[in-house]
Structure formats: C-alpha cells, structure tokens
Amino acid sequence: MATILEMRGITKEFPGVKALDRVNLKVEEGEIHALVGENGAGKSTLMKVLSGVYPHGSYSGDIVYDGEVQKFASISDSESRGIIIIHQELALIPLLSVAENIFLGNERATRGVIDWRTTEARATELLARVGLRENPKTPVGDLGLGKQQLVEIAKALSKDVRLLILDEPTSSLNEQDSEKLLSLLVEFRKQGVTSILISHKLNEISRVADTITVIRDGAAVSRLDCGDGISEDDIIRDMVGRSLDDRYPPRKPNPPGEIAMEVRGWTVHHSVQSDRKVVDDVSFHVRKGEVLGIAGLMGAGRTELAMSLFGRSYGRDISGEVEIGGRPADLSTVRSAINAGLAYATEDRKTYGLVLDDTIRHNVPLANLDAIADGAVVNRKREGEVAERYRKRLNIKSSSIEQETINLSGGNQQKVVLSKWLFADPDILILDEPCRGIDVGAKFEIYTVIRDLAAQSKAIVVISSEMPELLGITDRLYVMNEGRFVGEMPTAEASQEKIMARIIKTGERAT
C-alpha cells in the first residue's frame, strides 16, 4: 500500500496557546484511519490545517499528499486535490433540494445556466452510490439527520473525493444510521477511497478502522495498528494518560451538608425535533458545601439539563420535579429560578453570558439590578462599588470597571460572568465549562473561587468535558451520556479510565 498522506511535524499556535505541537500523521492509501482524542486535544485543528482552513504559512511543518509537498491556501485548494472534509455541523441548506445541495458551488451549468436534467441525473447516480433512496428534488430539511449525512457524502463524491474526512459523523445518529454510515465507509475502502474518521465511539473505531492515531494535548502520542488486537482499554489509556499535578487548589474536606437541591425524573425534549429526548429521566442531588461534577462528552445533554433547569431556558415538554431546601421549587422562569436560589453560568459567555458592548460596571449587577437600586433608580455609587469589589476579588485584569467586556481576554470575561452570578448570591451555582478556552493561571483562580464558595456552604455543580479538571476540583461525580446519567462515584474513587469506560459501555448499548 502506498502512503497517500503524511503530515510531518505540524505545529500550530494561537495567541498564547500551542494547539498542535509537532504532530505526525501518516495515512495509507485505501485505509480507514481513525483519529481519537479528548475534546480540545487538537483533532479538529489538525484537520483544519490539512484542509486549508488554516492556510499554508499559518502553521509550521509539511503536508505531503500524493508524494508532493502541498501548500493549500484555502479549502478550494484542498478540495481540488480530492480532500473533502465533512464537519460535525452539516453544511447543508435545509430549504434547497438534495440535488441543489449536492452541486452547490459546483453547479452543472453552461455559461451560468443550470442544466437541471444533468444535475438530477448525476444526483440520482450519487445517491445510489451512498445507498440513499430519495427523490433528488426533496428539500434537505425534510430528511432525517442520518440521511442528511449521506447527502453530505454524496456531495463529497461529486467532487471526486480521494481522501474523505469525517468529523464525528455518528455523534448525532441513531444506531441504525450509524451502522449504515460505517458500512458505507467499508464499501468506499473497497473502491479505493481513503477515509479519516474522527470519533469518540471506540467500539465503532475498533470495528472499521485499520489504523488509529491518538492525539493528546496537541501531540500525536501513539499510532496503533488494528491488526495487532488492540483493546479499547489501550486506546483509553493513551487518550487520557496524564497525571494530575498541582494545577488545582488544595481541597479542604467539608463535612457533607444537607441536600441543597434534589432533581427527580427530569426529562427534556429537543427544542426543534420534539420527539427526541435530550435529557432522559435524570435524577440527582447536590449538597451544601459540595462541588458536584457532571462528566460526559460534548452533546451528552449536560448543558441542556442545566439550561432547562434554569427557568426552562432550553427545550420543550419538560417534566420532572425539583426540590430546593426540601421544598418544591418554582423554576418556571429565569427570574423565579434566580429567586429560588439557583444560578447558571453559561458555557458560551459571548452568546449567553455578557453584554459585550457594555462595561464591567453594567454587566456585573445585571442579574441582581434591584440590589444596586433605590426603588427603580440605579444608585450609581453602589453600582460602582459592587463592580469594583468583584473586579478586585476575582482579579479581573482591566483598566477600570468602565472597560467594555468585549475588550477583555477570555479568562477575564469568564470572571465577569462569574461575578454577575456571585453578586446574585445563589445557594446553588451551576457552572457550565467554567474554564473553557482560558489560560492556566485564570483557571487556577477560578478553581480557587469554586472551592471558596463550597467552603461558604454553597452547592456548586460543575459541568466539564475536561476530566482532569473534574477530578481536580469536585467531591462527587455523575457521568452523563446520551441524555442519561450512567454512573455516580465519589471523586476519590474516580479515574479518567473509569469515566471513559462508563461512557463507552453505554455508548455501545445506545439505541
């Protein structure tokens, strides 16, 4: 077998972060090559380098494809050489037909006039190759996610694909559709199409992949040949294999307090596809003075769980019971949830957390304006004092409280969001990915705040995809996968392998 692709010593830096550090990737022609690693390990960045999203010159290292060093300046460059990437979020236009989508940007046309007969004939042919029996005139939005995925692949085939990259193609598919997709990849292998498969589902990988490259913290840590009887445990160990050092503040043992919040049978349906359960019969509790972690992969339903609890900010057909302080709690609106003592600091601070064009002074008191007002009139003096107090307490690096939050770094923006919720003085604080995309120093500061709050007998729920973080700061853990809680353990008895094993075991059973 010839080598179709070799990426040598790829290093990609973003301001302040080294996303990829001398990564090597070697893919043989006609194989299915799996790329695995934790969220944020650098898989997607590596694929963006390969496909020209990050153009030549913005990274160091060489891409050797087809025996030549390539200098892709854009996606269209890599596509013209037959490298096609299919992203997790599909790039289809729901209101256009299947045929229109397949040939979007690549229309069958003479002098700008579309030849509909050729378009539909070719589309029908391509659909047959991916095993999709649909009228090419059907709007893509009318198809299920599994079929849309197949349309994406048909689109790739229309561009004479030689190297097909799929970024978590099965993460939103059910078992039947996943199965179909995987057998399609096997079919392509016979036809000589090479695939790179990014996935978290190790059972799928061990079934179809020929070779596996494991990426961790921006470096390729191992290359496994599936012929040698690789076990899932081996892959997991390579994925998570790093030790915890003192990146976390010391834990003072708190005597477990009484139950602050208890949730029973919480079920939430998807806000658009109302027949899909994104949170399925979840029950849990959190105690005063406890830091509770919710582990899981992206898309497990953790954010949906938190947002649906917080004033029904997500989803529809929500059912279940919540007790706060032993009494049934009214969480029907955000206001009533805040009044009940709940707070939720979002994972997406720019979209959901901050009024970016506004100042620190105006953002900090936003969830508790009445506390800085005399009646309906804002007391500017008190407002300034509050904002200044939190700026100092959380060490928000800024010129003054009059600085607009859009000009702050990610870590400092996160501290403003945290300040807002601390000022609302909740009993139960849900932190969704509190340290995503921020530097190590700011992380430590935020972890310290979390431990301090616990010491003040607040109940803290931390949602995170970074397992070391959860192991470092929580007291107890739940594991969530595909909408359900699939495990509970004291952090002292938990390990990354145990958590991963829970996720993967349930992933195999999932329907």
Place this chain on the structure above:
Amino acid sequence: MSDITDSSTDGTTGEQARASWRFLKNHLREYGILFALIAIMAFFQVATGGILLRPVNLTNLVLQNSYIVIMAIGMLLVIVAGHIDLSVGSVLGFIGALAAVMIVNWEIPYLLAAILCLAAGALIGMAQGFWIAYFRIPSFIVTLAGMLVFKGLTLWLLAGQSVGPFPRQFQLISSGFLADPFNVEGINLLSLLIGLAVAAGLAGLAIRNRAAQARTGTPDEPMAFFAAKTLIIFVGIAYMSWLMAGFRGLPNVFIVMALLIAVYSFVTSRMTVGRRIYAIGGNEKAAMLSGINAKRLTFLTFANMGMLAALAGLVFAARLNTATPKAGAGFELDVIAAVFIGGASMAGGVGTVVGAVIGAFIMGVMNNGMSILGIGIDYQQVIKGLVLLAAVIFDVMNKNKG
C-alpha cells in the same frame, strides 16, 4: 470647583496630553455629535447672514421640530431594544385625525379628547408590540403593516377631507407661549429665568457627578474636556433662552419637550428599566438568562412609542390647526435618521436620548437653514441623505478602529 481632583495631575504633561488624546479617540462620537451641531449652526448663521439665530426663527425651529424630537425619544428606546418602528408617521397622522374628529365633529372637550388620543396611541403601540415581543414577528414587518393600516384608517376617518379648525385652547399646545407674570418691556423674564435655571442646574449636576466619580476614583474624562463641555452646554442654553425670551418667550411645546428629554434621559441612564432595555438590545439571550423579562420590556417599549407618536400627533395637528389625510407621511424616516445620526446602533444596545435629540436638531437646522438660503427641496433631500450616510459611516469606522 476645588472638589474636583483630576487623577492625571500627578503625571507629566506629556502623559496628560496622551491620556487626553486617547480619551478623545474613545469618545469621539459623543463630542463629535455636539460639535457637528454647533458647526452646522455656525455655518448657517454665517451663510444666512444671521437669520438662523434670530429669535423668531429660533422659535420657529423649535416648533417645527418638536414632533420629530418627541418621536425620536420613543424611537431611541425602540432602536436601543434592537427593533425599529416604521409606523410612527402614520400613527401621528391617525391620532391627529382622531383628535379632529373627536373635538371638531363630536364636540368632545379637548382635554378629554387629548387623553383619549394618548391612550389610543399607547393601544396602537401595544397591538404592534404584542406580535413583536410575544410572537417574534420582525418589527420591520409588523410596523410596516402598521404604517399601511394607519395611513388607510386616517383616510377613512377623515373621509379624505381636512377637518378643522380646532378650538383656541387646543391650538395653544403648539402656538402658545409661557405667560410672563413680570411684564417687563421687550423680554419674557420668566422664560429667561427658567432657561438660566435649567442651564445652571445641568452644570451643577454635571459637576456633582464629576465629584462623585472623583471620589470613587474613576473620572477618566480629562478636566479640560469636562470644563469645555459643561461651559458650552451652559452658555448654549442660556443664550438660546435669552434669544427666545426676546421674542415671545418659551413655547409651551418647548417645555413639554424639555420635560420629556429630562425624564427619558433619567429613565435610560439611571433607572433599572433603562439598564434592562440596553441589556436586551446588547445581548437579548444574555439578558434573558440574567432574569430580565425581555418580552414584556419590548412590549412596553412599543406601547411607549405609540403614546409618544400620539403626543406628536396632537402637537402636529394643533400646529397646523387642522387634520389632513397627508399628515405624518414620511416622518418615520426623519425620526429614524435623527436617532442614527445621534449615534444609536442598528444592532441595538447603543444610543442616548440626548444624542437622538441632537440628531433631530441637526436635521432640523439643516432643513431650516437650507430653506432660508432658498435651496430647493430636491437638493435638501440629497444633502440630508448624505449627512445620514456620513454620520453612520463615521460611526462604523470609529468602532472598527477601536
């Protein structure tokens, strides 16, 4: 002013100059709009040979623009909340017609009729705000529909005719002046005193705010700018009231306008409800997740707009002393232009009441000055359009740089 301590006094002069420059760059927009108005007034004062600031013309200028200013205040809130209202011109016309039919045809007492008209305006605003806030129908569409509907209803109500004249007292809304108890020859002393009191009051407030900021250690406006700005505003208001006092005194509608500006400035900058409207316009999702009832506030913002459009309708009808089917046509564009010239952002979350009012007067002074110069309506439109474009381009460039 010994209570004002400037934080930069301990630095060298070079550092001070640099700090001033940086401050000016960051706040170019706020000063720019005020200087633009002054520059435009100065230009027309010279070009018209001093006619612009003659007491009679100045009084006219205020009267001519009062209804635009009143609506610009409401529109500022709508635009800050991230919406737009295209129906205000038609609502103004419709309420004028409603007032005329009630007062002239049905002989309802003018005071009761005025109250009913304001209530009708608020109801119209609510009817539109209901769909925008609770059903998420784009405000552009809802108020475009409203614009057509109320234009049609005006025609229907007036049966295509002009209705008037109004009783004398009703006309006084627009054509009355503040009575002067002092009876001094050649000058309306009360008006002058009120003007001076307002000017002094504003300066006093500014100085108090500055002192409060100095105590909490955050005055970032260099002393020179602060002094110049406060002085210009003081002298400007005092001079204007002296000019108007020399004619017939302050018009009634000027008092109404000044009160509205004061109240809405306070609401937007100092009250929690104002803070919440800015938050909704700045980031609706974040505002909702902070427990702010965005739907109800949007609804109320439109109700308020409807009521202010109704007030403007009464002022306009009283000024013309008749209700015509054509009243208000195209006003929405002047109002929206005034708000954007005044520094509001199409995306919402940005803008001030005072900016919108200055924007309205920039448009008004240009209309008035160009008319005095005898420039045709054709060129006037072109020039106004270009000024609007220039103001917004300036805004966007200024923002991108920062």
